[in-house]
Amino acid sequence: MSMKINTNSPFFYNAHDLPRRAGEMREAALEIKLIENLGIPLLSVPAGSSVSLGLRLESVDEGILATGQVHATGIGECTRCLDPITFPINQMFQELYEYEVKGDRKQKSKREQEAGDELDIDDAFFLVGDYLNLETPIRDAIVLALPINPLCDEECEGLCVTCGEKWELLPDDHAHEVIDARWTGLANWEGSNGESPGATEK
Numbered sequence: 253m254s255m256k257i258n259t260n261s262p263f264f265y266n267a268h269d270l271p272r273r274a275g276e277m278r279e280a281a282l283e284i285k286l287i288e289n290l291g292i293p294l295l296s297v298p299a300g301s302s303v304s305l306g307l308r309l310e311s312v313d314e315g316i317l318a319t320g321q322v323h324a325t326g327i328g329e330c331t332r333c334l335d336p337i338t339f340p341i342n343q344m345f346q347e348l349y350e351y352e353v354k355g356d357r358k359q360k361s362k363r364e365q366e367a368g369d370e371l372d373i374d375d376a377f378f379l380v381g382d383y384l385n386l387e388t389p390i391r392d393a394i395v396l397a398l399p400i401n402p403l404c405d406e407e408c409e410g411l412c413v414t415c416g417e418k419w420e421l422l423p424d425d426h427a428h429e430v431i432d433a434r435w436t437g438l439a440n441w442e443g444s445n446g447e448s449p450g451a452t453e454k
């Protein structure tokens with residue numbers, strides 16, 4: 253078998269104590285310490301923090317059915333005011349880890365491992381010896397649970413686009429005069445009886 257068991261990976265779970273008889277079941281509570289961020293660049297569960305995983309493994313005819321409840325705290329920034337925010341992640345996954353088989357299906361599972369964060373739920377997972385690699389289901393669960401439009405507060409007023417100050421901290425009549433060299437030039441030109449803009453003083 254060409255697939256490697258990376259026992260250093262916090263995502264590999266050894267299911268040796270689950271009898272391979274349909275109907276058998278085991279439960280475990282895991283704390284998985286992340287060595288890299290999980291998520292997308294501005295919204296993630298950061299490296300160094302932990303993902304809590306409630307895991308239920310059931311033996312079925314084809315392999316092991318893994319049901320996981322992922323709990324974690326994500327960090328990111330408010331899309332309106334850019335303040336740092338945190339948000340809870342609670343997301344379930346369920347995946348069938350099939351017993352390893354020879355031939356073309358093995359290739360599929362290798363491809364899937366390399367694909368990493370692809371969200372293709374049709375791709376099969378495979379047991380590697382006694383191990384389940386939980387990285388992809390956990391990663392996918394976290395990405396699914398990321399807020400689409402994260403805000404520090406529903407009422408967040410965001411920033412003035414000109415000066416970048418928070419509207420919350422600015423007076424109601426806050427405004428900016430439009431000072432733009434092109435407009436100044438145009439005003440001079442119009443006021444100078446048809447002379448070309450090039451003749452305007454700098």
Ligand SMILES: [Zn+2]
Pocket residue numbers: 330331332333334335403404405408409410
């Ligand atoms: Zn905000």
Ligand SMILES: [Zn+2]
Pocket residue numbers: 412413414415416417426427428
């Ligand atoms: Zn402003």
